[in-house]
Amino acid sequence: MIKTYDVVIVGAGGAGLRAAVEIPKEYSCAVISKVYPPRSHTGTAQGGVCAALSNMEEDSWENHAFDTVKGSDYLGDQDSIEVMCRDAIRAIIELEHMGMPFSRNDKGLIAQRFFGGHTKPEDKNDPYGKRVPVKRSCYSADRTGHVMLQTLFENSIKNQVTFYSEYFVTDLLVENGVCKGVVAFDIANSEVQIFQAKAVLFATGGYGRVFRITSNAHAGTGDGSSLVYNAGLPLEDMEFFQFHPTGLWKLGILVSEAARGEGGILKNKDGERFMARYAPSVMDLAPRDMVSRAIITEIREGRGIRGSDGTDYVLLDLTHLGKEVIDEKLPEITGFARTYLGVEPTTEPIPIQPTAHYAMGGIPTNTDCEVLLNEKGDTVKGLYAAGECACVSVHGANRLGTNSLLDLVVFGRRGGKAIAEFLKTAAFSDISEKADEKTRELIDRLLTSAGNERAVSIRTELQNNMMEDCGVFRSEAGLKKMIVKLEELKERYKNISIQDKSRVFNTELVEAIELNNLLNNAEATLYGAYNRTESRGAHSREDYPKRDDQDWMKHSFAFKKDSGAPEIKYKPVVITRYQPMERKY
Amino acid sequence: MDIQLKILRFNPEKDKQPYFQDFNVKNVSDDWRLLDVLHEIKGNYDGTLTFRRSCAHGICGSDGMKVNGKNKLACALLLKDINTKKTIVIEPLPALPIIKDLVVDMSSFFMKYEVIKPYLITNTPPPPNHERIQSNEDAEKLFESAKCILCACCTTSCPSTWTNENYIGPAAMLRAYRYINDTRDEGGDERLDILDTPDGIWRCHTIFNCIEACPKEINITWHISQLKKKLSSREM
Numbered sequence A: 001m002i003k004t005y006d007v008v009i010v011g012a013g014g015a016g017l018r019a020a021v022e023i024p025k026e027y028s029c030a031v032i033s034k035v036y037p038p039r040s041h042t043g044t045a046q047g048g049v050c051a052a053l054s055n056m057e058e059d060s061w062e063n064h065a066f067d068t069v070k071g072s073d074y075l076g077d078q079d080s081i082e083v084m085c086r087d088a089i090r091a092i093i094e095l096e097h098m099g100m101p102f103s104r105n106d107k108g109l110i111a112q113r114f115f116g117g118h119t120k121p122e123d124k125n126d127p128y129g130k131r132v133p134v135k136r137s138c139y140s141a142d143r144t145g146h147v148m149l150q151t152l153f154e155n156s157i158k159n160q161v162t163f164y165s166e167y168f169v170t171d172l173l174v175e176n177g178v179c180k181g182v183v184a185f186d187i188a189n190s191e192v193q194i195f196q197a198k199a200v201l202f203a204t205g206g207y208g209r210v211f212r213i214t215s216n217a218h219a220g221t222g223d224g225s226s227l228v229y230n231a232g233l234p235l236e237d238m239e240f241f242q243f244h245p246t247g248l249w250k251l252g253i254l255v256s257e258a259a260r261g262e263g264g265i266l267k268n269k270d271g272e273r274f275m276a277r278y279a280p281s282v283m284d285l286a287p288r289d290m291v292s293r294a295i296i297t298e299i300r301e302g303r304g305i306r307g308s309d310g311t312d313y314v315l316l317d318l319t320h321l322g323k324e325v326i327d328e329k330l331p332e333i334t335g336f337a338r339t340y341l342g343v344e345p346t347t348e349p350i351p352i353q354p355t356a357h358y359a360m361g362g363i364p365t366n367t368d369c370e371v372l373l374n375e376k377g378d379t380v381k382g383l384y385a386a387g388e389c390a391c392v393s394v395h396g397a398n399r400l401g402t403n404s405l406l407d408l409v410v411f412g413r414r415g416g417k418a419i420a421e422f423l424k425t426a427a428f429s430d431i432s433e434k435a436d437e438k439t440r441e442l443i444d445r446l447l448t449s450a451g452n453e454r455a456v457s458i459r460t461e462l463q464n465n466m467m468e469d470c471g472v473f474r475s476e477a478g479l480k481k482m483i484v485k486l487e488e489l490k491e492r493y494k495n496i497s498i499q500d501k502s503r504v505f506n507t508e509l510v511e512a513i514e515l516n517n518l519l520n521n522a523e524a525t526l527y528g529a530y531n532r533t534e535s536r537g538a539h540s541r542e543d544y545p546k547r548d549d550q551d552w553m554k555h556s557f558a559f560k561k562d563s564g565a566p567e568i569k570y571k572p573v574v575i576t577r578y579q580p581m582e583r584k585y
Numbered sequence B: 001m002d003i004q005l006k007i008l009r010f011n012p013e014k015d016k017q018p019y020f021q022d023f024n025v026k027n028v029s030d031d032w033r034l035l036d037v038l039h040e041i042k043g044n045y046d047g048t049l050t051f052r053r054s055c056a057h058g059i060c061g062s063d064g065m066k067v068n069g070k071n072k073l074a075c076a077l078l079l080k081d082i083n084t085k086k087t088i089v090i091e092p093l094p095a096l097p098i099i100k101d102l103v104v105d106m107s108s109f110f111m112k113y114e115v116i117k118p119y120l121i122t123n124t125p126p127p128p129n130h131e132r133i134q135s136n137e138d139a140e141k142l143f144e145s146a147k148c149i150l151c152a153c154c155t156t157s158c159p160s161t162w163t164n165e166n167y168i169g170p171a172a173m174l175r176a177y178r179y180i181n182d183t184r185d186e187g188g189d190e191r192l193d194i195l196d197t198p199d200g201i202w203r204c205h206t207i208f209n210c211i212e213a214c215p216k217e218i219n220i221t222w223h224i225s226q227l228k229k230k231l232s233s234r235e236m
């Protein structure tokens, strides 16, 4: 059966919902999500969303833009970054007007706090001189993403958005550079449905589940990027995957940077504040890639602490903040430490280790969220992407904390606006009744396959090996080893079978399809990492430890091939006002 | 260590009635989440076992279920906090139709939440270029209720829900509180009218099951009592 909507939005996290709210009432719009909207991963974001509101101290959008460019290790496209940082202030005020509950300062304005990499010049008249941390992150205790998602969901209810919850999108219909719709199945009964649309927006989130230790939800399997890649469209800068320095040891559950923003300190086994050696001016508030490397270096050099299971960690000390600050500003994350590690953060330091956190790369778009057809900048008609699954390249090689939630609302809205404009003249493209055949076959095959591979073993091997060989530090030898492993896993995947043969709420079926998406994302990430022979931001090659602006000031575009390595092409970085400089903090 | 579980199973394609299945799961450790045990079963014992989950750390609200008679989030419950010497009994959340195994149909739960108009209602336009002013004290009054993750543990543990499926339930009332007490909102009366109906707030007999069930430790009945006070003073 074919359902027809002017717009179909895939994903009901911050980006998808912000876009949905923007679609004018006269157009029909459906939002499809594999989980109930308020269960989307945006809800787990803790620390904040940034904008240079100047509510606590003087600040400017230009400061924010400079930090974002520098944080991106100069790979971010500066036109996109300017768009985001200029629009940030309006976007946050708008969230407040929509009803988002924020923590407030003593004037009753939105409160702001420190966050890694957010700085301003110490002397206003010397904009490129010494920089000091600035309070730029707007927050709601440590539940910023939770209340943001809820506010956007509730505004969608107010706007009577049509939801298809617990529908799983399996196919993207693009032909000759024109998007026609998507195919999905209802998880409750496995019924397949074609969604014909003039415009489709992907807002499907990240793919942290490629790694063993991750802060990402189980649903973070990169479905959107995988579908785009399978459709012959490129993925951009997939080698840049952010490891957040402070995941709870063994579990990867995030302890927000807000903990360090409020004054938390990292310590090694000797009780030394080791960040003083790596980033003397901002110390514990250095950007994430640097802190994660510092932690791994401490551990490798024997200054980590060996845990009961033989893995190592370092400590995040909050004890000096006092119970009052901890309870008021960091209640949720300190609760996680208590529940999951049995540690009392008011009196004991928290064992932490870097955790796979955020995909800087993804589906390439321009600043109107139109998906790019190629590295030349041509666009796919009717296809849009926003949020973590997209790469408009505001984060470049390393995202600054609090810039993702901002990205969601700025580009979610821009995507919605661009679609509204497009719909004024757009028409439906013909769609075949058989467009769902591929999905039907996929489901039938998985339900009847008698293969001898289980999804769980392939997934575990993928996650363990990616963590080992494509994690915080990378090298040619490790990446080569991982490529062999990945090709083996892809082969074995062809032979998987599932035990659950039922068509009712078959989560084993869903997981099997998600695994294929993980393999696709891993492929683009891994080959991208192998290909890029330099170190920049989150991509750190031990055999090429320096940033190489001569050869690598460019984005990678990976195109899937029938087998083996993707073809990689390049697109130059957009530079407007900030020339690359050495990145020191 | 090894543990025993009894899990309520139901697949409408083949079962007339839900039934309990026993599992003996080997080599678990007491720092595991109950959710880890369910994954272990699904991965290595029985791939057909069906449950919802996503975040795995108590924030998305997906995996509410009944564990040894009490509603819990499987991802926020560690084995060391359960008596693992005895068989652990797992059932789906009560009072909602079972779709399959531990997955229940949440649509009525979400409908009740939508009924109370869970969004800011305003007549006064906000200031054009900056945020509305709200004191931190006033903002923090909303935080506890805004913490709710819509897991339905409370509403499905409530005896009033068991006897009247139309009862609006604690989660929706908590959400009503969140908006009624927001200094920026002007829709309080509309919502109080909705609560002041036969299936509304007066069906709450302060039995406290909901508080005990809430994984976010929200003092739900306190919030409900504030709403009752508001309603009573309105009627006077």
Ligand SMILES: Cc1cc2nc3c(=O)[nH]c(=O)nc-3n(C[C@H](O)[C@H](O)[C@H](O)COP(=O)(O)OP(=O)(O)OC[C@H]3O[C@@H](n4cnc5c(N)ncnc54)[C@H](O)[C@@H]3O)c2cc1C
Residues within 6 Å of the ligand: A010, A011, A012, A013, A014, A015, A016, A032, A033, A034, A035, A037, A040, A041, A042, A043, A044, A045, A046, A047, A048, A049, A144, A145, A167, A168, A169, A170, A203, A204, A205, A206, A215, A216, A217, A219, A223, A224, A254, A256, A357, A358, A386, A387, A388, A389, A401, A402, A403, A404, A405, A406, A408
């Ligand atoms: C623990 C944690 C803390 C964070 N804290 C912060 C922070 O403080 N500040 C900040 O700026 N950023 C933070 N981030 C990053 C930020 O939260 C995420 O990048 C962002 O929320 C992603 O939002 P999204 O809208 O792109 O996708 P998501 O919120 O992940 O939503 C994806 C949506 O797509 C749907 N979907 C996916 N695949 C399919 C499919 N096949 N079919 C149908 N639907 C599908 C899902 O159901 C879901 O609705 C944090 C991230 C984590 C993990």
Ligand code: SF4
Residues within 6 Å of the ligand: B157, B158, B159, B160, B161, B169, B170, B203, B204, B205, B206, B207, B208, B209, B210, B211, B220, B221
């Ligand atoms: S206090 Fe009210 S809402 Fe809570 S369980 Fe009792 S009757 Fe239900």
Ligand code: SF4
Residues within 6 Å of the ligand: B147, B148, B149, B150, B151, B152, B153, B154, B155, B170, B171, B174, B213, B214, B215, B216, B217, B218, B220
């Ligand atoms: S109030 Fe507590 S138990 Fe009820 S839905 Fe919200 S989080 Fe769950």
Ligand code: FES
Residues within 6 Å of the ligand: B052, B053, B054, B055, B056, B057, B058, B059, B060, B061, B062, B063, B064, B073, B074, B075, B076
């Ligand atoms: S899986 Fe998200 S609350 Fe348990």
